[in-house]
Amino acid sequence: TSAGYTAIWVALSNGYSSDAIDAARSAGAMGGTILKGRRQNSKRISQKLGISMQEEEEFVVIVTPREKKAAVMNAISDACGLRTDAHGIILSLPVDEVIGLETGENTL
Template structure:
């Protein structure tokens, strides 16, 4: 159980755009170095939007990576300090991560990195026993999404989708990763067969990783159910 607290999670929040400062403050206080944001418009039926209190408003979608051990405190703050559980304040959730590039893990010390690697592997084994697909998510500098798609296709992917947004975070991380904060980003989502995930992530990392001009961050999350994909 103790090691499970180091398992990596993808945290997402969907809030009104006016809550941007509150989300920024929350992530800064939690010492989460990088997060990504994009804007969207809700398209659910009015009854559901009314339940969530989000009807007719633009959304701010925020995504970041964090250890499992921080999830409870983040959700406590979202509920008690930022009142996200109140009608109209938004939605938050987490997704287990089953793959991440090595350079991101190097942000942790050696012992934590070793445990995180073990837990990422365990996540993949335990949560994808029957799953045939995984989603590879890549965030790159604006203008490099085609490079990501090309690298993924070269390794066996069938295609992908692109969302545009912005990378935000703590400027202190810039020196370590050699990236710029508050930079326009393109997010590429590619659903691939599980047995091709490693090859596709390596191909994308080699072509568009943090050591390339694209400055890409790449990770994967499980896909439990899917329709419309060819084997």
């Protein structure tokens, strides 16, 4: 059981996932998972942000204790947020339950 956890999802330009993980670790996260994908933007968003409509993109998923959520999200935003070259978008999702997560103290 893991009622006190949150998942932080970061979508960023290709090549910045390690920066996001480093920033998250500096705020107390243990690590994360990096996924590769492709951005599918509207024309208006692409023009406003100056990015292509179908750009290769990376996603970082971090599961962390809820009390560390704000610090981790702020650290990632400072390093890789929307107003940086990474064009990162960061959101959090509640975590119902986790099996097999290494927390540093024990395995959930």
